[in-house]
Amino acid sequence: MGSYIVKRLSLTVPLLFIISLLTFVLINLSPLDPAVVVLQAQEIPEITDELIAETRAELGMDKPFIIQYLNWALDCLRLDFGDSYVTGETVWSSIAPAFLNTLKLTFVSSVCIIVLSIALGVICALREGKIADRSIRGISFFLTAMPSYWLASIMIWYFSVKLDLLPTSGMDSYKSYILPVIVITVSYAGIYFRTVRSSMISNLNEDYVLYGRASGLSEKKITMHILRNSLQVAISIFCMAIPIILGSTVVIENVFAWPGLGRLSVKSILSRDFPIIQAYVLILAAAFVAFNTFSDIVNAAMNPKLRKDI
């Protein structure tokens, strides 16, 4: 198991290298000259060619492309993502608190999604075809089909405006979490509980369940065996879901004015603040790699067959 973890972790190094290279190349493919963006942001009335050349030198853009990349990548390793073109402050100082806020929202939502998906999936699988199973699937289908921004608006109108129970936006107290978490949970749990359900149903028909029953094992023990095997699929999906939620909070954060990464990224895209966009893409991609690796390791711990396949 130890050697598996080492091998799996070493695979992430080339992956992270490729991601960083792609991020850098794609941003640099933009037709806009960063130097012009910086000068425009500083509201300089007359942008001369001289000024542009000067700024380019300041940003290190007169050097060869590969040197530029290496400088940037090495700085990123020290969590130095450069300075914002617009505010002039370091990217880290604006992205770190926003990232933390998004992480808080993602964490609370993910816990709700995972708990709800497993609970509903198990209930539906054990009552396959019965009323509980059918009604849960029906309701979840209805809720998942609703666009999250629409559901969010309806909930703000009802709970915050009409009943005045919860804040409409911002991040002030635990109450601010309730609405965004519900909206995110509703749109994802409805998808993920189906995976848990179908995986459990296919395990229920396995021979080891029959043999366990035939050996006189208690239903509780048998259910634990079924869960252990069915959750393997679910765990990898959950681990991949966390970065997806992290990235897709853009909509929710804008609706609820959550001071997170999603809002910051939209703001930066509109003002063409390249260093922040670059850092945002890189952080999200690294999160994907990290969670994917984590899910592989957890799965290998649960499923002995996977350990040798590397």
Next chain:
Amino acid sequence: MNILEVEHLKLWDANRNKVIIHNSSFHLKQGSCLAIVGESGSGKSVTCRAIMRLNKAWIRQSGDILFKGENLNHLTEKEMRKRRGKNLCLILQNGMRAFDPSCVVGVHLKETLAEHFGWSKSETEQRMKKAMESVMLKDPLEIMNKYPHQLSGGMLQRVMIALAIVLEPDIIIADEPTTALDTISQYEVVEQFTKLRERWGCSMIFISHDLGVVKKVADDVLVMKDGVIVERGNIHAVFSEAKHEYTNYLVSSRLALSSRFKKIMGEEM
């Protein structure tokens, strides 16, 4: 004396409203081996699972299943669970799939023995070791620490037999235990079954469609076709003078196969 008497067993699929077994009655004598033969879908497995009440929820059953005079059909689920494994022990066809793939084989053995006898880990290991050695499994402790995919089908089959030896059940129900095995493992497993009978004298129901194996292990035989028992009796009687044409067909096709085999072998030698 009969250890098991099945009277008017009827099984039907409640979802599709289809009768699977119409009206089966048979008995198993103490210490004897009853073989059930027939093609796939003839109702062999479903009959045996009905005895253990292990069929899917939508397969309903009626009739009497008397085990030592006690009607298993009337027991509560909890009482029935105590009989499973301890009194009635099932051995499945595919050893590879009979054990939880994400646990080592020993986990199932320990859980089963803890459930029925409350034995500790070391006691389980000690008893299993003895039983596994008796079915020719070398390094029992190592096998118990292996995952199912690391062992062969024949080995897992013998682990199941070893568990049955430790459980000392009144009846062993073997559901096509040799079908998924290659010829050599098949031979070894059949050997263990005959030994099991000689040494422990336990009663057995042996489902198979391999008449050669059946002839080696069983005393009596039931021939099933489309959910109906078409022929029954002593194994030699049934094999030599079958009354039903289906049995005749089974026996003659087996003879045709083996005579051709013998002829080829004779010519080459």
